[in-house]
Each structure stands twice: as structure tokens, then as C-alpha cells.
Amino acid sequence: MSETKFKDIANQITSRIEQGIYAAGAKLPPHRELANELGTTPATVSKAYKLLAELGRVESFVGRGTFVRDKSALNQVIQPQHQELDFNFSILQPCLVLNLNALTEAYTQAAETLSPTLLAYADDSGHSAHRAAGAIWLQKHGLQSASSENVLLTNGAQHALSLLVETLTEPGDTIAVEALTYPGILAIANLAGREVVGVNLDDDGLCPKHLRKVIKQHSPKLVICIPSHQNPTGITMSVSRRQAIADVIKASSTYLVEDDIYAFLNNTPIPAISDLLPQQSIYITSLSKAVSPAMRCGYIKAPDALLPVLAAHIRANIWLASPINFAAATGLIEQGTAFELASAQLREAEYRQTVAADILKDFYETASGFHIWLKLPEHWRVDRLVEEAKKRAILVSHGGYFSVGDTPNCVRLSLMSISSRDRFEEGLIQFAELLASKPMPFSDFLN
Structure with missing residues (x-):
């Protein structure tokens, strides 16, 4: 067998995966079938499959076959x-x-203030004091329109993203995301059966010209972007770019989801896109990156028209995010420790x-x-x-x-x-x- 033959076959399979011919989760052809198609031997195909398994592109199961690994996992x-x-x-x-000492103190103080009210069910996605503290956190990092009346509480930003996809889209709908984006968004879309289309990035972040083209061609229900210290590229949008993105969204019927979880890393606050789009934008953040991912305290600021339906979905799925976590988070925010x-x-x-x-x-x-x-x-x-x-x-x-x-x-x-x-x-x-x-x-x- 040629020393490079199995590598060539592995490259062909990889190309088919990337073109979507072999989709995530799809079963690859049996060794003999693919060998006949490519004019080689089953042993060569077996070696190619072994290489792809080592590289994490496929996974094999005895008695079941070889499957394409889901890159959104x-x-x-x-x-x-x-x-x-x-x-x-x-x-x-x-x-x-x-953050360990401050977190220990915050949870100790929260435990010392337990009450029947805190331990009971609460309406409106959580206690007003916790939503007010969330509004303070959002305002500090660039979202001036946040208030206790328009902020909802979630179990972190991932829960917030999943909530918005579930509430504002239906199976088969299209969601536009940055062409390089946080894999958690792709995982949510994949599990929910939503189509995803990528929008090009340049040195200033999401490209307005390509976004306009994507909206025209695909009519996405949501456009999701990370404006500050974007994951994975690290790009932070300038003020002028944020205005340009807002202008594109205004001319459409889509909603912008602004995932600004890294806004606290800006040396000075940068105005949120959502303040430019009060009726067409939903702002998300959490304390996962600034304080601790285990705290699971996420905040959504949404247009007034969407608040009832989002709150209803929160109640239907989890009723409310843990008030004990939010009590600790609220103490950190109100004392300035956060x-x-x-x-x-x-x-x-x-x-x-x-x-x-x-x-x-x-x-x-x-x-x-x-x-x-x-x-x-x-x-x-x-x-x-x-x-x-x-x-x-x-x-x-x-x-x-x-x-x-x-x-x-x-x-x-x-x-x-x-x-x-x-x-x-x-x-x-x-x-x-x-x-x-x-x-x-x-x-x-x-x-």
C-alpha cells in the first residue's frame, strides 16, 4: 500500500465532512463499499478511518460502524x-x-439572610431586588436602558441563549451568527433543529455589508453576536461599527441578540448596540466570566413586548433561577465587590x-x-x-x-x-x- 494513499482518502473524507456530504452524526460507508468507490482496498480505508478517529473527526463503535463527530459538541x-x-x-x-475568598463570604452572607420569602417561589423571573442588581451590573458595562422592570433572571448566559432560541424561533428557522462563534450557540441551534448561517467578520467584528446580504437572502429570525472580546477571535467592535450593525437590523424584521458577557473586560464602557435598538434587540450577560461559572447568574434585558412571553417560558421550564445564587450575586454587586x-x-x-x-x-x-x-x-x-x-x-x-x-x-x-x-x-x-x-x-x- 502506498504510504500516502490512506492519507489521501482521509483528506477526501474530511473534505466531504466539511462540505456537508457527510453530516455531523452521519454513519460513514462500510470499509468495502468505500473501497470499491475509491478504487482501493478495505485495509486502506480502515487505516484512513483510524487516522480520522485519532484526529477526532470520526468515532467508531463495535457492531455499529463509524460516525462523523459533531463539531458543536x-x-x-x-x-x-x-x-x-x-x-x-x-x-x-x-x-x-x-475570587475564592469573596465568593465564600458572599455565600456565607446569603445563607445568613435566608428567609421564607427568599426560599419560596417568586414571580416575574425572580425577586425585584435581584433584577435591580442585575440592572446595575448591565448599566455599569454599557447598557443604559436596563432597569428592574425589563431585566429577567436566568441560569447563566447559556440558558438565556437557549431560552431566546426556543421562544423566538421555530424548528427549521434560520439563525445568523458570526462565521467564527462561540460553540455553545452552535450546540443550541443543532439540538433545537434550527438552521445556522455565518456572517463574515473583519478587523472590527461583524461585517455590516455581509450581514445585510445574509438577512436579505436567508431572513433569519435572530442575529446573534458577541460585540466585546469576541469568542474566539478576541475582536471588540468600535462604537461606529455598533451603530452600523444597529442600522442594518433596523431595516429588517429580525431581532439582534447581543451576547455581551465580556463587556467587563473593556477598560472603559462601550455603548451597547441594544440601546440603539430598544425594540429589536435582546441583551445578554452573566457573572460567569467575571465572578464564577458555578454561580449561574444570567441577565436578559428585552423589549417590553417580549417580557411576558420570555417570563412565561422561564416559568414553564425552570420556574425561576435559584434565588440563593442571586442573593449572593446581589450582595457582591450592591457592595461593589463584583x-x-x-x-x-x-x-x-x-x-x-x-x-x-x-x-x-x-x-x-x-x-x-x-x-x-x-x-x-x-x-x-x-x-x-x-x-x-x-x-x-x-x-x-x-x-x-x-x-x-x-x-x-x-x-x-x-x-x-x-x-x-x-x-x-x-x-x-x-x-x-x-x-x-x-x-x-x-x-x-x-x-
């Missing part, structure tokens, strides 16, 4: 740290050791970006916030790089999981999930050495 993007030896650059979360924690995370992110820029200087492009979107050198392909990194206990996020279209030859690195600065630097150094090295031959890779 969140467990492939965010890999849990099974042992302290891992250099986990895949989880996009705050540096939790900075803003101090957010500032500490910003300072730590700036420090780690500086360290990363130095260690990865041969590969690094300008970035900010909690992560880096890294374009790989020509001698590395993203599938191979991610697998080789994992062998060295370095966990990074594959660029394909963020893409609506073709797989970019990129990875995303989270800079905050490794608590120790020394260990963070050690992991970056090892990753830089891997980037600079040459991939081993495929024959060695498979053994």
Missing part, C-alpha cells in the same frame, strides 16, 4: 481537567483563585496577554481578554496539532469547533483557567516548543 471544546498535570488552555473561565473582582480579572488577563505575547512571539497576533485565537504555522494542521498537544497534557480548543463553514487552521487558547502563573508560563513554553517543532510522520503518529 461542547465537551470537545471545553475539556475538563482530569488531573493537575494538565495544562488546560481549553476552558474559558476566570482565574478562580482570585466590580472589584471584575477589575482583578481584567488586570490578570492583561498580565497574561503580555506573557503570552512574549512566549508565543513567533506565532502571536494582537489580542486581548481571556483568550488568544492563534493561526498555526504552515507546517502544522490543526487536527494534528491538537492531538500532539494532548499527548503532552496540553489541552487547547480546535478551531473547527468555532466555525460555521470551513475549518480554520487555528486554535483557541484560554489564558485564565490555569491558576498558577508559573504553571501557566510553563505550559505556554511547552506549547511554543511544540509549535516550533515539525510534525512527526503519519506512520509514527498512527502507531
